[in-house]
Amino acid sequence: MIKHIFQIMLLCVPCMVWAQEGSEVTVGEKSVEPSGEMLSADEYRQRVLDYSLTLKQSSAELESVTNAMREAKTSFLPSLDFGASGQYRVTDYDMDMMGTKVSMKPESYSLEADVRQVIYGGGAVKHGYKAAQMQQEIAQKSEELTRTNVAYSAEVNYWMAAAKFALWELTERYVKLIEEQTQVIRERFNDGLISKTDLLQIEGHLSSARIQSSEARKSYQLALQNLNILMGCTPTAPVNMAEQVSRADEIPASIMSLDEVLDRRLEYGISQKQLDFQTAQMKIYRSKYLPKLVVGMKAGWGTTMLNFDGSTMWNSYAYASLSIPIFRWGAKYKGVASQRALMRRTEYAMQDTRDRISKELYAAYTNLVEYSHQITVAQDACETTRESLDLNTFSYNEGKLPIVDVLSAQVAWVQSNSSLIKAWLQEKIAYADYKKAIGENVVTE
Numbered sequence: 001m002i003k004h005i006f007q008i009m010l011l012c013v014p015c016m017v018w019a020q021e022g023s024e025v026t027v028g029e030k031s032v033e034p035s036g037e038m039l040s041a042d043e044y045r046q047r048v049l050d051y052s053l054t055l056k057q058s059s060a061e062l063e064s065v066t067n068a069m070r071e072a073k074t075s076f077l078p079s080l081d082f083g084a085s086g087q088y089r090v091t092d093y094d095m096d097m098m099g100t101k102v103s104m105k106p107e108s109y110s111l112e113a114d115v116r117q118v119i120y121g122g123g124a125v126k127h128g129y130k131a132a133q134m135q136q137e138i139a140q141k142s143e144e145l146t147r148t149n150v151a152y153s154a155e156v157n158y159w160m161a162a163a164k165f166a167l168w169e170l171t172e173r174y175v176k177l178i179e180e181q182t183q184v185i186r187e188r189f190n191d192g193l194i195s196k197t198d199l200l201q202i203e204g205h206l207s208s209a210r211i212q213s214s215e216a217r218k219s220y221q222l223a224l225q226n227l228n229i230l231m232g233c234t235p236t237a238p239v240n241m242a243e244q245v246s247r248a249d250e251i252p253a254s255i256m257s258l259d260e261v262l263d264r265r266l267e268y269g270i271s272q273k274q275l276d277f278q279t280a281q282m283k284i285y286r287s288k289y290l291p292k293l294v295v296g297m298k299a300g301w302g303t304t305m306l307n308f309d310g311s312t313m314w315n316s317y318a319y320a321s322l323s324i325p326i327f328r329w330g331a332k333y334k335g336v337a338s339q340r341a342l343m344r345r346t347e348y349a350m351q352d353t354r355d356r357i358s359k360e361l362y363a364a365y366t367n368l369v370e371y372s373h374q375i376t377v378a379q380d381a382c383e384t385t386r387e388s389l390d391l392n393t394f395s396y397n398e399g400k401l402p403i404v405d406v407l408s409a410q411v412a413w414v415q416s417n418s419s420l421i422k423a424w425l426q427e428k429i430a431y432a433d434y435k436k437a438i439g440e441n442v443v444t445e
Helices: 002-021 041-051 053-076 124-190 196-230 258-264 266-287 331-397 403-437
Strands: 037-039 079-088 094-097 100-103 107-120 239-241 292-303 312-323
Touching: 037 041, 041 124, 041 196, 053 124, 124 196, 124 239, 124 266, 124 403, 196 239, 196 403, 258 331, 266 331, 331 403
Parallel strands: 037 239
Antiparallel strands: 079 107, 094 100, 107 292, 292 312
């Protein structure tokens, strides 16, 4: 009789320990020990930024347009061109000079330097430089936006991997505890205290738990691979995440105003710069149909125009050139109308960006608040399933409930704790979405 009581106590202990741990999933005392370097969320984000090929492409684009802007600035300065020409006449030629034949040299050559300056070009130079400046500013903001998006992706991937590991650790605890129960029930069956039905049911339950743990491990391995690839490491390299997905975030008491958000959002700043760029483009187009004045000076050296003896001379002169478009069959008005239509399209795109930012802002804040509430509900559910598991286990040991009720309570417990981990993850993603929506700079240079 004492032996039977001792076996019942052995059966009760795993369930009680399990139930007491059930109110909160603690990843500190792990049944699965991760290996590898300890890595915080901030450290991981910085490593992703250092490796990101997308960010490197954006930086190269910024370098390109910056040099293009510098090139456009040189249009304000005078230009210097150097040229050389030469020819050789293959047929003999004698010039008739008042009845006297004078032999001409077959070869002639000249060297020429031309310094020219555009005095007025309809504003093409000025507006061209402004357009290049706009492109440089757009590229700069685009690089900042790319940096922010890469940082956001890194943050989401980090918490995704942390949540997957927590789920795997939970299912491993689940399997371990059922294995302990199975061993005790098997001994009770061998002693003839219970029917084989209980043993078969818990063994089937154990098989399901092992499958669940295998799926959780696979999900974690896939998340770990994505984690490593983003920072340029071997996909299977071990990583020990220093932060738990259950870390609390500070929820803002109220939503930030849309006008303040627009001032911070890079996308809206880019749309404004694109409108400025399109305005400059229209002015450049108009300049094609405005007068153009160019002055310069040429200095040349070579053979004379009438090359009798091959002698050379210097030939220098200053010049001015004025061009005034008069009639182009209405091309100017049609082209300007086309440019105005492009400006309207850019204005509509800017308004669309404003509406999209507004939608992201309110959706992100709503999700953040609701997922925070869901965490509270999930924690209450964990406490309820823990108490239910405790009571059902006790009643089973007293012979008042069948084993199926205990198994159902176990399933409810692991499901409630899985839901809690998922709620934590959703809150982490919602928090990252909100920071992104308000234009918060999460990047550490």
